Amino acid sequence: MDAGTILDAAILASVVRLVSPILLAALGGLLTERAGIFNVALEGLMLTGSFAAVVATSRTGDPAIGVLVAVLAAMAVALVFAIVVVDLGGDAIVAGLAINLLALGATTFLMRAILGVQGGYYDPTMPGLAAIELPFLAQVPVLGPMFDGQTILVWVALALVGVLQVLLFHHPFGIRLRAVGEDPVAAGSVGVRVRRVQYLAVLGSGALCGLAGAQLSLGIVTQFVEGMTFGRGFIALVAVMFGRAHPLGVLGASVLFGGAYAVAVRLQGQGIPSQFVNMLPYLATIVVLVVVYGRAASRRRARGALAEGPAEVEVAT
């Protein structure tokens, strides 16, 4: 199999589609990361969004309401996380893992209590998010197949990259947010309301994870499956780290990891068992972690050698 068969037009569309939930969740993680909160809860917030989107859509028949409810539900769960971590000073990692288990347990419980099914919910009459056709764009060689026929949430995700770029670096809130993340005590001493900023960041990450979940359960597929996020939240968390909590960096990292999902889907089409190729995104993420931290560690070691080592080392560099 040569590269050409993997990298054709269809896979470009698939990359964009599969990148979008990772990107949305990672942008949410970016907000909390910038506020100095390590957000392991992305996974659970996203799962909440996926579930709420499907329940609301199946009840109302309107995916727009589904997206709205997904955002609100994920924000409600994020509020619990914020209360525990920001107000009660709870351990963010333990609380985040609790939120993930809460989302997994509650969605499974509610799926049985509300929808009366177990394992997954699929209703062929339930509409998903509409594909947006762009006749003028469809003619353009590469961009056409990539962006023609994507859902509104793909466009929202891309727009949010720009919005967050402006918010973070050209808006007073972004400056406060970054100050809180850098040093909450110092930020507080110059009058920044630290807790309020952190609350907003966590709620914002909830809203974005809600969108991510909705894109997963109403955009990529049109169903809910128990635990359907399957680690995407953790991959998004790594995308935040790899992208250095910078909107464009996070976009790049998300494209990389989403691309791994798209390659996995394609290889599946070539007859390789899905379980096998689906390992790809996780392995790619681990490799990226090694590269990021390995480089940082060797840089630290080099700096250590400079500090402690003999003078000629310094001359040599």
Add this chain to the structure above:
Amino acid sequence: MSAMVEAPVAPGARSTRAARLAVRLLVPLAAVGLGLLVGAVAILLTGGSPIDAYAALIRGAVGTPSNLNATLARAVPIVVVGVGLALAFRAGALNLGGEGQMIVAAVVTAVVAAWVGDLPAPIGILVAAGAGCLAGAAWALGPALLQTRFEVPLLITTLLLNYVGALLAAWLVSYPLREVGGGVAQTPTIPDPTQLPYLAPGGRLHAGVLLLALLPLGAWWLLGRTVAGYEMRMSGLNAAFSEYGGVDGRRTLLRAMLLSGAVCGLAGALVVLGVHHRYIDGSITAPGYAWTGFTAALLAGGEPLGTLVAGLFLAGLQTGAAGMERNTDIPFQIVDVVQACIILMIAIRLTLGRWLGRRLGLT
């Protein structure tokens, strides 16, 4: 430590000790109480009666000898994986890969058990379980090395490897290791001599239940009575300080993770050797053994004997919930919600315990 207990103490000191113990017990109990309260609210919201539900739950957990046996059997993998995770936690390594380590070990155990079916009974079981331990340790080794060599956060790599392990196992039992002619993704049944014998009629309480007593004691002895355990605890309390005191932090972390992975692997092996007598796809993930063990270890603050108590309680909650579902139509997944709330309370406890301690002048 024991010398300190024997030594004559001022009456005030003794009451301080009692108060400290009370604070340590109070907080996990409060966490459990609040978790059950949230569960009661959820039951009310779905139109059930919390009192009836919890009564049915208790009956389901310990009401009959058969239910009690089921609870004890359920507790085996939970307590074992809980102790495994606790060992890592005490050394300051946040091993969140218990699930992956259990899964990989379970598959390896099923394969090795099939090979050693001709060996006399206890030897075959020991070899298969040992292979499971090695597999669990191997699955933990990668993240440990990445942490010590490149400082890649162990908590993320272990988490990600859970998914890799689950997918790898799913592939193995769907294709190369699949039982011929079976409709389900599972390995063939392991030979009779490698199946753990039952200790009670009814076919639930297998010999692995003896580990409920042995393993927490062993871990308690290791942590409290050996140099290696002391180094693990010191490294966990304050890595820089213990390094200054001559403890090799990297070696300690590596050792703790290998041990933790091996014990988590043992938990996976026990599910195969004692419960299903084969590896069935999803048989580790679906009952949530690893995360329940995680909850137990957290509730106990990483104390092995406390992990046993917490693990027995959580196992009772789960088997009881199955009974509750049969009698009251409340989905048993309600206990997953209760358990998540307990962890949430523990997250707060980390601060609350300190606050209470300060308030009472204990720290």
